[in-house]
Amino acid sequence: MTEEYTEYTEPEDQLCHKEEVLKVGSIVIPVFFGVLVVCSCIGNLLVLVILLLYEKFRLLINILIFNLAVSDLLFTFGLPFWALYFVYGWTFGEAGCKAVRFLFYLGFYSSVLFLTLMTVQRYMAVVHPLSDWEGCRCFSVAPFIIWMLSGTAALLVSLRSQVLEHEGNLYCEFDSIQVKHAAVYLQNVFFLIAFCIMGFCHVRMFQTISRCRTKGRHKTIKLIFCVGLLFFIGWAPYNIVMFLRILQDYGLSSFVDCSVSIRLDYAFYTCRLLAFSHCSLNPVLYALIGEKFRKHLQTILKKMCSK
Numbered sequence: 001m002t003e004e005y006t007e008y009t010e011p012e013d014q015l016c017h018k019e020e021v022l023k024v025g026s027i028v029i030p031v032f033f034g035v036l037v038v039c040s041c042i043g044n045l046l047v048l049v050i051l052l053l054y055e056k057f058r059l060l061i062n063i064l065i066f067n068l069a070v071s072d073l074l075f076t077f078g079l080p081f082w083a084l085y086f087v088y089g090w091t092f093g094e095a096g097c098k099a100v101r102f103l104f105y106l107g108f109y110s111s112v113l114f115l116t117l118m119t120v121q122r123y124m125a126v127v128h129p130l131s132d133w134e135g136c137r138c139f140s141v142a143p144f145i146i147w148m149l150s151g152t153a154a155l156l157v158s159l160r161s162q163v164l165e166h167e168g169n170l171y172c173e174f175d176s177i178q179v180k181h182a183a184v185y186l187q188n189v190f191f192l193i194a195f196c197i198m199g200f201c202h203v204r205m206f207q208t209i210s211r212c213r214t215k216g217r218h219k220t221i222k223l224i225f226c227v228g229l230l231f232f233i234g235w236a237p238y239n240i241v242m243f244l245r246i247l248q249d250y251g252l253s254s255f256v257d258c259s260v261s262i263r264l265d266y267a268f269y270t271c272r273l274l275a276f277s278h279c280s281l282n283p284v285l286y287a288l289i290g291e292k293f294r295k296h297l298q299t300i301l302k303k304m305c306s307k
Contacts, residue, residue, distance in 0.1 A: 021265045026086045032273050033083035036280050040076040043283030044069040050296040060121055065286070067143050068114045072279040075107025079276065090163055090172040097172035098158045105154035105183075107279070108235075109190060113146040115228055116194045122224045123201035127208050153190075157183045177249060184242045191239050198228050226285050231278055238275035241268045 047069040055062045081092060081100045090097060160179040164171045174180040202225060244264060286293040 018262060018265060021262055021269075022086075024266075025269050029086045029269065029273070030083040033079045033276070036276060037076055037079050040072060040079075040280035040283075043280055044073050044076070046297065046300070047283050047286060047293070049300070050293060054296045054299075055292070061118065063143060064114055064118045064121065067146070068111065068118070068282065071107050071110040071114060072282055074103055075111070075276075075279045078103035078107070085172065090170040092172075094161075094163045097163050098161050101161045101172065102154050102158035105157050105187075106150050108187065109150035109153050110146060111231065111278070112190055112194045113150060114143075115231055116197050117142055117146065118224050119198045119201045119228055123205055126205045153186065157186070181246050181249070184239075184246055188239050188243060191235055195232060195236075198232075202228070227282055230281055230285065234275045234278045234281075237267075238271040241271045 048066065051057075051062055051066045051069075057063055057066070078100045081096065082104075084091070092100070157179075160175050160183075161172060162175045164173045174183065241264065245268065248261060248264065
């Protein structure tokens with residue numbers, strides 16, 4: 001997650017003032033993030049409770065959903081700090097800057113990997129139902145491997161973060177423009193690889209299901225498909241806008257124009273809100289599409305109302 005200063009110098013040495021952009025961001029983003037934190041904590045904690053009380057952890061899909069909910073919660077824990085950042089600037093010190101950025105990238109990378117593995121799991125169950133691939137030892141340790149990879153990638157990025165001062169304001173930024181660009185490239189590569197894998201798996205699953213007449217098979221991938229689709233819709237525009245901001249850093253004439261830069265900033269704010277919403281929307285999909293989750297949730301609500 002990167003921010004930019006209120007103004008930059010164009011080739012003609014004219015300043016592009018962005019006070020209005022920052023004013024809008026300082027109002028909309030904190031309010032939106034506040035609602036997001038409440039919804040995400042309630043939804044994901046309910047998912048964890050349902051899994052712990054009613055589901056069996058012998059099933060790989062339940063283990064993956066559990067870890068995805070944990071990933072969403074970790075991502076959520078950093079949002080209040082970013083919300084305050086937009087209002088007061090960065091006031092949590094350099095250690096806080098590194099820690100919050102670590103949570104952001106840990107949540108992003110682990111979500112991508114868990115969603116990819118969930119899609120592969122459904123792919124094997126639908127396309128190769130007779131294989132005993134879940135019994136393989138490598139898949140039993142897959143969540144640990146995912147957390148290690150995500151943590152390593154997030155740590156490498158977060159360690160290059162620091163607090164910078166510009167015209168009396170403090171910013172949580174990368175220590176160089178090269179590191180900032182490398183972080184964006186890595187994020188985009190991660191996203192593209194996951195999208196290709198998930199796209200291939202879903203195409204093959206739909207081909208298999210189209211030859212199957214039983215309606216039950218259609219429900220086997222609905223939840224995973226919707227969660228993956230939601231993730232793509234949320235993060236694809238965000239990653240595209242992040243890449244366009246790199247072009248702006250390189251000083252391309254099409255993006256250095258002040259009006260274009262301001263529109264790009266508004267697009268960045270909008271895409272960020274859309275992308276960050278995924279941490280609170282996943283539990284909603286479980287409740288709307290997952291029949292077992294819906295039944296377990298009804299049981300919990302009945303018990304709460306009877307007390």
